[in-house]
Amino acid sequence: MQYCEHCKVYLRGNRKKCPLCQNSLKMNGNDSEEVFPEIPVTYQNNVIFRMLIFLSISIIVMSFAVNAMFPTEVNWSMLVISGIFCMWISLGVVIKKRNNIPKSIVWQVAIISILAVVWDWRTGWKGWSIDFVIPIACVVAMIVMYVTAKIMHLSVRNFLIYMLMDGIFGIIPFAFLLLDILKYRYPSIVCTTVSIISLAAIIIFEGENIKEELNKRMHL
Template identity: 30%
Template sequence: MKNCPYCKIDVGGNLKKCPLCQSRLVGEDEEKYFPTQLKLKFQSFFFKLQLFIVWIVIISALWLDYIFKLPFGKYGGFHWSLLVLMWLFAFEFSIIHVFKKGMDASRIMSIVVVIVMAMVSVTAYYFGYLLFVLQWVIPIMVMCTIIANFVLCMVDKSGNAMVYLLTDLLVGIVPYFVYITLKKDCPIEWMICLLVSFIIFVGAIIFKGREVVGEIQRRLSV
């Protein structure tokens, strides 16, 4: 067993320094008290590595945009480095949720999809493709999320996939009624999304009827 010559305490395990005064311990190593968490060490290294790469990209983009005045192709009139900064912060926010304990697959996917939709919409606005994104990209992403959450509801027994599925179904239905209320023609893409939403809702009732009813009652307190 090791001991600290200054604090006069015995320290078990294989520590190199005294936990009280941080002086070097003397004596023989013993077996480790706790196993090495290789998974946590790998996750920590991966997180630090990607964070380092992200900051390299941020600094380089700001330098090229503000110092070197490098334009972003034929698109001008705005600082493109701010878009890069926005995307990378969104990426970091998503990474934090991926590694956060207690986050199930449905919640992570829903959060990431919402972030991506917001980032794509803002980016499309600056490049002049906002209408295309709102009428094509967003409906497709909503439909894919609905289908993915439906699959998770079938296989996930312990998560909260059902509440995210019902939320996505609501998102898929609301735009159609908004267009109808405003007395405008609903784009075919959102009409297809409405159709998919109803089909998935019927499937959820058939396969997971009790869970659907229970989730609705719990959320609406009825």
């Protein structure tokens, strides 16, 4: 058995850090084997995964074929490739963070926002990434996180910090409003409003839980 001095709990298995507070654990006894064997997750035999690979290749090939038959000034087949590349990056993050859905959602918002800005910049800046993608991604993430927590009956502590992070991230469009660099202001106004209301609700109703979680995560 292992013991966490910070959380005052005993843990089975052979862990280096406490899953609750991430502090280092002390060994008690000779229990050095994991309770459950570590089984590597394999995706190569997954039919859906193979279908996604086949679909991605097919779409790329067809986009080049159509672009060759109907040439235009814009090489939109490269946009298709960029979109598929973004999809696979997001999918990779979901797979890697599959054991922590709230954390995966926050990572998705960050990745989608960065990729959108890069894509917008590489295709001749139109501003759609900051006008629409970033504010919409933030609002959708907050909604999805809340719905996921209700459906999966997650405890408040399981998603509270990530909900707080997403709310803070959602205020970024407010900076765009202050800098007056937006062509379409409504998505950013809605995103900022929802984020401020969300943060106010979290701080007012879950202030003690936030403080306790921060103490554990920051090892205070």
